Amino acid sequence: MLSTEIKKRITSVVGHENFDDSKAGCLVYSYDATPQFQALPDAVVSPRNTAEIAGILKICYEYKIPVVPRGSGTNLCAGTCPTQGGIVLLFKHMNQVLEIDEENLTATVQPGVITQDLIRAVEQKSLFYPPDPSSMKISTIGGNINENSGGLRGLKYGVTRDYVMALEIVLPNGDIIRTGGKLAKDVAGYDLTRLFVGSEGTLGIITEATLKLIPMPETKKTMLALYQNLEAAAQTVSNIIAHKIIPATLEFLDQPTLEAVEEFARVGLPTNVKAVLLIEQDGSPELVEKHMLKIAEICRQNEAVSVQTAGNDSEAEALMTARRAALSALARLKPTTILEDATVPRSEIANMVKAINEIADKYKVKICTFGHAGDGNLHPTCPTDSRNSEEIERVEQAFAEIFEKAVALGGTITGEHGVGEMKAPYLELKLGSAGIEAMKAIKHSFDPHNIMNPGKIFAKESRKRVVISN
Amino acid sequence: MLSTEIKKRITSVVGHENFDDSKAGCLVYSYDATPQFQALPDAVVSPRNTAEIAGILKICYEYKIPVVPRGSGTNLCAGTCPTQGGIVLLFKHMNQVLEIDEENLTATVQPGVITQDLIRAVEQKSLFYPPDPSSMKISTIGGNINENSGGLRGLKYGVTRDYVMALEIVLPNGDIIRTGGKLAKDVAGYDLTRLFVGSEGTLGIITEATLKLIPMPETKKTMLALYQNLEAAAQTVSNIIAHKIIPATLEFLDQPTLEAVEEFARVGLPTNVKAVLLIEQDGSPELVEKHMLKIAEICRQNEAVSVQTAGNDSEAEALMTARRAALSALARLKPTTILEDATVPRSEIANMVKAINEIADKYKVKICTFGHAGDGNLHPTCPTDSRNSEEIERVEQAFAEIFEKAVALGGTITGEHGVGEMKAPYLELKLGSAGIEAMKAIKHSFDPHNIMNPGKIFAKESRKRVVISN
Structure with missing residues (x-):
């Protein structure tokens, strides 16, 4: 008190x-x-x-x-x-888009702006702010920056970090600093802008941001490829990229996820196949046409049982919206839903999906898997019940093994959700003790009294999930 | 000793x-x-x-x-x-390209690899490593990462920072850490990868890097637009971007630079105009064709006296090579050549070019200006003689005023060359004292004994260029 x-x-x-x-x-x-x-x-x-x-x-x-x-x-x-x-x-009072600068292609915003509001505001000027976390209807830009949020368009367009050009920050001692500028190039000292992106509120408070915008792609098309074989779907992902095509989105949903999403969204997703790839390409009409034809060919070569292109924009939009609702859909299955974001190099997607299923079997837990296959960012999701402590224990063990497997495959414990308090005990798996020490030294140099979002990123002990309640 | x-x-x-x-x-x-x-x-x-x-x-x-x-x-x-x-x-023994991974679109290299050697190696596999500092024929990737080098393609493709996915680093105490991975998304802790990019060797030694590659654009075209009016050339730059076209390169050369470059390279550059824009677009043939037509129209609307497209690849290559030789060409004029990289938001290019010419007149020094107009990164260059201390004093004063003007226009003291020891006295202009203190705290946390490239980035005193010789 x-x-x-x-x-x-x-x-x-x-x-x-x-x-x-x-x-x-x-x-x-x-x-x-x-x-x-x-x-x-x-x-x-x-x-x-x-x-x-x-x-x-x-x-x-x-x-x-x-x-x-x-x-x-x-x-x-x-x-x-x-x-x-x-x-x-x-940040409820600090929720304004302060400026959209069409000459420099930037937007300057307060941290409380809702992500989708910004996206819509810049679309009015035929501009594009690509980062699109699934929560974008309610998430804020300040939250996106602090977590370095990803999204469905990360494969082609990168993540929040790639769009932050300048920040105003209040340091823990009350000093105000400004980093970067409306500048494509700026090497005046250490990259404080990107140090703060993804720092999860542990170094200071971001109070204003200038974001990079890009021209709106002329057109886009959406395709659904159905598989009776998980590994064939994963192999398709690698083959598309190896053909030098980078789709705007390349999403994977397994059968349990498909069932939950279709039950929730009713957009006509198939529920009788083992996996689906949801593929979107944008750009000039000629290029999109050419790429979609080639992608369809690659899907068929990899045993896709069906390849369908969305007939019109609203059909395409319904598919993407349904995909974004995956967490909400899965959350209806059981009282507690644990969604993770173990991420691997995209060449390891097939191995990772296989490992997740084996781990789920081993611990007798249900794990639905979907995610951004194109960038190796999977969302193994467990519908469970936090009141069942015996089951929760198995769920925790399963996820610990999933994190270990991701790191063993050259991946990371978190692709886009952040470490927070939840994954802090696993951070050493990825960084080693010298990496953790380096980060702690940075934390201490900015926040010697540890007042900025304490307990996040850095765990009191490793390898065990800390559950605190009040 | x-x-x-x-x-x-x-x-x-x-x-x-x-x-x-x-x-x-x-x-x-x-x-x-x-x-x-x-x-x-x-x-x-x-x-x-x-x-x-x-x-x-x-x-x-x-x-x-x-x-x-x-x-x-x-x-x-x-x-x-x-x-x-x-x-x-x-790093002469550590100069190998260790791997080109076509499935994950990455190259893993040792720091001593020559930039152009890497670019050529990945081109063999139809892949593209965009960062292209003018020194790329001799610069190393390790140097590029430490300085966060830019280049001609920065406008469309970003700078070195945007292509570094993972690093192996030896910390000052001898600890070895690995950051990042072959991962499009990774938010496990602070972004140490990008903290080290551009840290100028002051935090640790980079010993290996994994770089992002992208598919090679299908085709490219090169155009030369001639102007008798500097401001019209600058206005063209803003107008092209405002039309939602991002060219691959958008270079500006003023008359004195054109004269020096043509004298050096003999590629048929005009020397009887006040300024030239050298514009390159790449992508699919249809898109390149469409963009080049629109760009030509915008140039003409802005009083270009002539707009010419390179007839073939070798003509285009000769133009780009000549542009990259600008420093070498200008260096032949006088015994000493001081080339800076003051950078402004691109909407301020016209104001900055005007200010540079006024400052040159005020201090009675010759300043040739060329640079990456599309990203606001200019290279005011002064052919002078370091043995003439009176003239050097005026040159220093002129550049100090140029840095101040760049910052006043929302820009930075260095867009792509780094701070080093040369610009350290001016860093506070850009960052303020709280910004400098934050960076010093990071430096101290990594390198408490100040053994890593001491004297760089942080000046003993501000606003005065430190000249040390032995």
Whole structure:
């Protein structure tokens, strides 16, 4: 609990109306989209501008109060769960697109802007902001930057990191810095911009961002290829890329996922096949046509039992929307849904899918797998029940083995969700102890009192998932 | 000078044949491509592998000996001048392309690989490594990564940073870490990969890199647009981008540069116009054709006096090679050539070119300007004579004002050359004192004894260029 003195000082910065330490108010922000993590903050604070954030941080720095920045809380790594209490910092007042600069192809935004709102705003000017996490209807750009969010278009267009050109940041001591600029090239010192992208709120608070935009592709087409053989689907992915074609999206869904999604979205997805590839290409009409023909040929060569092209834009949009709803669809199966994002080099997709299925069998748990096959970013998802501790134990063991397998195949424990508190115990698997020490040194240099989203990224102990509840 | 004990320990790691502390040997590595900087190292060491580098660093860490990693020394920021003595680390034995992975579209290389050799090697497999610094015939990939080199294709394809997927690094204490992987998506902790890209050898030694490749564009075309009005040329650049066309290259050369380049390269560049835009587009034949027609139209609308398309590949190649030779051509005019890389948002190109000419007049110095207009990265270049201290003083003042103007226009002091020792005094202009402090904290956390390329990036004093000679 915050002392009266601290409460008084914070409200003098943001006003009483933007400070909430009621039980009900705190309960709302005691969890995020990650199952199994819940903890009450001491207060929820909603600043209106950068100066107020600097004011809050100075107070928190002085009193060593944890600060947890939070957009819409859609993350899946317990990245915004206030597991050490302190202040949850909300960006509801800082949700404006400040500028769309058509000459420099940039958008400057506040962190609270909803991802899809930005995408729609720039589309109005025939511009394109590619990063499209599945949660984009509700996620915020600030959250996307802090987690370096990926999405379906990552294969061809890259991830959030590739679109952040400049940041305004409030450091833990209240200092305000600006990194980068509307500049395609800038090598003035260390790349602080990209150090902050994906830093999960552990180094400072991002208060403004300038994002790169690109011209809107002229056209796009969507294709569905059906398989009765998982490995043939995976092999198709490698073969498409090896033919020097980079599709805009190249998604994989296995049969259990297809069943759940079709049950949920009713868009006519087949449920009688072992796997589906959902493939989208964009660009000039001639190129899209040429690529789609070649991709169809490669699919058939790899035993696709059917290759269908979406008849029109709304049919294509329905397919993509259904795919984005996979988590929501799977979440209806059981009370608890654990969705991970183990990622491997794309040449290892077939091996990884096979390993996931073997691990699921070994621990007698159900794991549905879907994901961004083109960039090796899979989403093994387990519908389970957190009240069944015996099953949860097996689920945890299965995921631990999945992470180990991903790293053994040259992959990583998290492709796009972030480490947060959930995957912190596994980070050493990927980085080794020297890598962790290097990161800890950076953390300490920015945040000596460990007030910025404490408990995230760095685990107290390794290899065991930490579950904290309040 | 190194003690007999230290010398004995280092030679026990690399062998006598890879250790040179002769006067002649040290003199060769006492300078790089940057004028006005020279200092003798204590020894030149050529390790054969990562383990030897770790061994050397452990010794240097223990005795606090400066270590200056050096590729081909083509940098223009005194980034590899051993201004505080110590060891120059050469990569002549570590110059292999270890793997080209066609399934994951990656190349894994040692740091001493020559940039153009890599580009040619991947072209054999119809793959493309876009970063193309003008020095690419002699520069090394290790140097490119340490400086985050740009090049002519930066506008459309980005810079070195955008192509580094994984690094092996020896930290100052001799620990070896591996960052990233053959992964389009990886958010396991802070982005150490990109922190090291552009860190100018001040945080650790990069010993291996995995680079992203992309499919080779099907075709390309090259166009030359001539102007009698500098501002019209600059306006053309903005208009092309505003029409949602991103050319592969979009280069600007002013009349004095054209004269020098034509005198040097004899490719038929016009010397009777005020400025030239050299424009290249690549992609599918249909798209290239469509874009080139539209670009030609935009050039003419902006008062281009002539728009010519290269008749064939060899004519196009000759134009691009001539452009890449601009520094060599200008270097023939006077004994000393100072080439800078002040960079602005592309909407400010016209203002910046105008300001450079006004500043040159004010200080009565000759400044030729060329550069990557499409990404706002200009190269104001001054042919001068370092023996004429009065003139050099005016040159320094002119460049200080150019840096200030670039920052005032929302730009940066260096777009692609790096800070090194040369621009260190100006870094605060761009970053402010809080930004510098944040970077110093990172530096200290990796390199507490300040042995990694000391004197680079961080200046002893601000706003005054430090000239050190031995």
